[in-house]
Amino acid sequence: MPKPICYSTKAYSAGSASAKLGATTIDRREPGAMDVQIQILFCGVCHSDLHTARNEWGGTMYPAVPGHEIVGRVTKVGGSVTKFKVGDMAGVGCLVDSCRRCPSCREGLEQYCETGMVMTYNSPDPHLGGPTLGGYSQSIVVTQDFVLKIPANLELAAVAPLLCAGITTYSPLRHWKVGPGQKVGIVGLGGLGHMGVKFARAFGARVVLFTTSPGKTQDALRLGAHEVVVSKEEAQMQAQAGSFDFILDAVSANHDLNAYLNLLKRDGTLVLVGAPEKPMSIGAFPLIFRRRSFAGSLIGGLPETQEMLDFCGKNGITCDIEKIRMDQINEAYERMLKSDVKYRFVIDMATLR
Amino acid sequence: MPKPICYSTKAYSAGSASAKLGATTIDRREPGAMDVQIQILFCGVCHSDLHTARNEWGGTMYPAVPGHEIVGRVTKVGGSVTKFKVGDMAGVGCLVDSCRRCPSCREGLEQYCETGMVMTYNSPDPHLGGPTLGGYSQSIVVTQDFVLKIPANLELAAVAPLLCAGITTYSPLRHWKVGPGQKVGIVGLGGLGHMGVKFARAFGARVVLFTTSPGKTQDALRLGAHEVVVSKEEAQMQAQAGSFDFILDAVSANHDLNAYLNLLKRDGTLVLVGAPEKPMSIGAFPLIFRRRSFAGSLIGGLPETQEMLDFCGKNGITCDIEKIRMDQINEAYERMLKSDVKYRFVIDMATLR
Secondary structure (H helix, E strand, O other), rough: OOOOOEEEEEEEEEEOOOOOOEEEEEEEEOOOOOOEEEEEEEEOOOHHHHHOOOOOOOOOOOOEEEOOEEEEEEEEEOOOOOOOOOOOOOEEOOOOOOOOHHHHHHHHOHHHOOOOOEEEEEEOOOOOOOOOOOOOEEEEEHHHOEEEEEEOOHHHHHHHHHHHHHHHHHHHHHHHOOOOEEEEEEOOOHHHHHHHHHHHOOOOOOEEEEEOOHHHHHHHHHHOOEEEEEOOOOOHHOOOHHHHHHHHEOOOOOOHHHHHHEEEEEEEEEEEEEOOOEEEEEOHHHOOOOOEEEOOOOOOOOHHEEEEEEEEHOOOOOOOOEEEEHHHHHHHHHHHHHHOOOOEEEEEEEOOO | OOOOOEEEEEEEEEEOOOEEEEEEEEEOOOOOOOOEEEEEEEEEEEEHHHHHHHOOOOOOOEEOOOOEEEEEEEEEEOOOOOOOOOOOOEEEOEEOOOOOOOOOHHHHHHHHOOOOOOOOOOOOOOOOOOOOOOOEEEEEEHHHOOOOOOOOOOOHHHOOOOOHHHHHHHHHHHOOOOOOOOOEEEEEOOOOOOOOEEHHHOOEEEEEEOOOOHHHHHHHHHHOEEEEEEOOOHHHHOOOOOEEEEEEOOOOOOOOOOOHHEEEEEEEEEOOOOOOOOEEEEEHHHEEEEEEEEEOOOOOOOHHHHHHHHHHHHHHHOEEEEEEHHHHHHHHHHHOOOOOOOOOOEEHHEEEE
16 A cells, blocks of 8 residues: 655654653645544543553554544545534544444444554554554544544533543443432542543432542532542441442552442442553452442443533533643643642643644 | 240261361251241252361351252141142252341342341351251251242252252353353353353353363263363463353362453453452453453342242253262362362262161
């Protein structure tokens, strides 16, 4: 396959695992027949960006351009594009393509593509070779089926993190049918957790937020939690034993999952959306004696991501964000490591021009 | 409450964790209005019996009389008993009572009783004080609601282990809706596993048996498996990756669960019915990247146990057993520890007379 015609766009990249991110210029393909070209206006900063920039999961291809919480304006469309026209607002999340033929893809669960999805960054780029390059850039080109429509009534910058933090929490709450009459726990009040609180509340559940930081109590209540449990307080945890229908665990740091499994009712489910590095130590008895389940969930497919965005538009839901300039990204990573962000950094891409 | 009138019956008990089991005489209450008295004809030998006799789970009250796979003939009924009459065949499993008021009891899931079920042995006996005493005895008295009807067409000795090994595998296969068109794995070909194979096959699934012993292949196929995988063979395991809808893990020895989680399809479930002593080490990625679940299941409630027995009657399903005399129990325990049993010892209680 000949390399498509390309154009240059400014970006921020990491040149190695130990290097700070800095300004660079990258190639994007000129839009093909099915492609949408987007001028990126805002890009959220996900912890995966940092993991990838610093090669903490291994396998990072350098130079790496992170960013998969992308919103912007359509600047060009290919001749066969029907979903978008120039000037539309558009979003791109964690995926830019998939095989489209496996059972998961056919069910609209492209995030579980069985032959390997193309992630927005650090996947082999089927068009240009090398790694895909993400949203820390001025412009991106994505096939229309992997571009989302953005509700017009929401603040654009605060929509960006919905593309990852939003769908990652929305999808499991929907899949496990969280709703009225249920008691739902959200573990951790970070980028994911704060969206878990908002969605679980919007779905009509009674919401309990678990945090190690007593200082987050007021904020959790403001965001929609009915109750806050400081997870380091044994008595507070004990008081919740066996009472939850569902718990969404959004903490990637290594922590004791059994303490949360014990809070589930019979037939309750604990779902992990953060991925602790080390294997977790799980006792058989908390599972067996209440027929509890322990599961995982990965972002969401394209149809559900659109459903989530539409739900947010109807219900006025966005992320709580702190806007930064592109040149603040290295500092933002350091603050993210200290959980010093409420609750998601979003890069104003105008600052890259 | 005054102690009810009692009668004596012969039994086999352990006097301490290190003592061998030996003959003794125990008290049983005279049947009350709702009680059924059963002359025990056969009692299966479950690994839990050994754990309890030797105090391997802690908390054993001595002298301990194990045995919770009980079948026999009704010899007396209380004045209000309607379900049974003298001469009927009857069975008793792991439970002899529960609170009957909590949500789980009201749903017929007495095994998950939230205020504490009365187990057939080693629970506080609400009638006589001391521990409940199990089926290694000539006679037992149980409230009619916890006594099962036995299909007339099955070999009685081979029915006994259905009361624990049978229902423990039947219940999760039903709960997770195993049926035609599904590929189901059963891990371990012991007392539980061999029943898992029979039930999964009877429910119409494609059944794959996982074993560490290549020598069990022919037997597994005879019992109903379509295929046998020797789990120590990496290539055989790899060939099954991502292909299972459901896996029932009936191994109580510590083993690597991640190897089995990786064999599940997207949305597949691995259910543990054996309880490894040590906490299991579970990686987040096998769960997250395919939305897999890891769950536990405990025996079954009374209605489902009856359903299972009726299903076995209709489909001619029993356990594969080896009959022993009561005085062979200590030797049977040693053989059980070496997995030298196909696939359940059943004590002929006539040998205790």
